[in-house]
Amino acid sequence: MATDPSAPETLTVERRRWTRWLWLPLLVVVLAVAAWWVRNPADLPASDDVVVARVKAGQTVYLGVPVDVRGSRTIEVREVRITATGPADTTVSTALWTCTGGSVSQTTAPEPFCDDWREAEGTSVSLGGGDQLVVAVNASVPGVVEVSRIELDFSDGWQRGSGRIGPRFEVTLLG
Numbered sequence: 001m002a003t004d005p006s007a008p009e010t011l012t013v014e015r016r017r018w019t020r021w022l023w024l025p026l027l028v029v030v031l032a033v034a035a036w037w038v039r040n041p042a043d044l045p046a047s048d049d050v051v052v053a054r055v056k057a058g059q060t061v062y063l064g065v066p067v068d069v070r071g072s073r074t075i076e077v078r079e080v081r082i083t084a085t086g087p088a089d090t091t092v093s094t095a096l097w098t099c100t101g102g103s104v105s106q107t108t109a110p111e112p113f114c115d116d117w118r119e120a121e122g123t124s125v126s127l128g129g130g131d132q133l134v135v136a137v138n139a140s141v142p143g144v145v146e147v148s149r150i151e152l153d154f155s156d157g158w159q160r161g162s163g164r165i166g167p168r169f170e171v172t173l174l175g
Contacts, residue, residue, distance in 0.1 A: 001007070002092065004106070009118060010123060012054050014040065018092075021080060021152070024163050032174075034071075037159070038158060038159055038160060039160060039161065040161065041120045041154075041156040041160070041161040042068075042073075042076075042156070043088050043163055044154070044163040044164065044165040045067040045068050045069050045127070045151065045165060045166070046149055046163070046164045046165055046166060046167075047066075047068070047167045048167070048168075049066075049167035049168070050167060050168045050169070050170055051063055051099070051106075051167050051168070051169045051170070052136075052169075052170050052171075052172075053169070053170070053171045053172070054113035054171070054172045054174060055108065055171060055173060055174070056173070056174050057139065057140055057141055057142045057143075057174060057175055058138070058139075058140045058151065058173075058175040059108055059138070059151065060108065060136050060137065060138040060165055061106060061107070061108055061133050061136070061137050061138070061171055062097070062104055062106070062108065062109075062136050062167055063104070063105075063106055063134065063136075063137065063171075064099070064103055064104040064105050064106070064132050064133075064134050065132065065133040065134065065135060065150065065165065065167070066165035066167065067127055067128070067133070067158075067165060067166055067174065069127045069128035070128070071128060071170070072126055072128045072129035073127045073128060073129075073156065074124055074126045074127070074129065074156075075124070075127065075154040075155065075156050076122075076123070076124045076125075076127060076154060076155045077096075077098075077120045077121055077123055077151075077152055077153075077154055078121070078122070078152070078153040078154055078155060078160075079126075079152070079153035080096045080121050080150065080151070080152060081147075081150070081151040081152075082094040082095075082096060082136040082147060082150055082151075083147070083148040083151075084134065084137065084145055084146065084147045084148070084175075085145070086139045086141075086143055086144070086145035086146070087139065087141045087142070087143030087145075087173075089141055089142075090139045090140050090141035090143070091139070092137065092138070092145050093136075093137075093138045093139070093141075094135060094136060094137055094147060095135070095136045096119070096120040096133060096134070096135055096136075096150060097110070097117060097118065097119060097120055097133070097134040097135075098113055098116075098117070098118055098119070098120045098123050098125050098131060098132070098133060098134070099113065099114035099116075099117060099131065099132045099133075099134050100114060100116035100130065100131050101114060101115025101116060101130060101131075102114040102115055102132070103132045104132065104134050109147065110134060114156075120133055132159075133150070133165065133166065135147060135150060135166075135169060136140070137169065137171050139171075139173050141173065142174060142175035143169050143172075143173055144170060144171070144172050144173070145169075145170070145171040145172075145173060146168070146170055147168060147169035147170075147171070148165060148168055148171070149164040149165065149167065149168055150164065150165050150166055151164050152164075152165055153173045
């Protein structure tokens with residue numbers, strides 16, 4: 001058999017080197033979508049309603065935070081921020097509590113209405129599942145205290161976020 005001296009010795013097919021890196025942009029897109037999902041949980045239930053209460057000045061009033069949740073949603077409260085303004089010559093103190101196994105509308109002694117009562121920060125709350133957030137308000141001077149919507153940093157499963165929950169509150173402190 002005769003061979004052509006001008007023909008190549010072997011036939012080789014080279015792979016395109018750039019195709020082996022096609023997975024990289026896909027990985028970047030998947031990681032970006034996952035990062036967005038982790039940082040954007042569903043909004044917390046908030047309303048434009050105002051809950052009105054009256055209490056004697058110097059007495060702490062506990063106000064249940066009504067939330068409209070379809071089904072049940074469990075969140076872990078990581079940090080709480082409550083903004084309250086009251087009479088100029090007094091300090092307004094506020095706190096957020098969790099009532100498990102019961103509910104509170106307005107009271108000065110919430111313990112009988114709840115199976116378990118504890119500070120909300122660092123606890124899990126089953127919204128729409130038997131738990132309720134309760135805001136405590138106290139000021140020593142008669143007047144009106146306005147409490148804006150409660151702001152929470154929270155986790156919802158793998159998701160982490162922050163948002164406002166519930167209505168605003170207006171507490172009239174009687175002399």
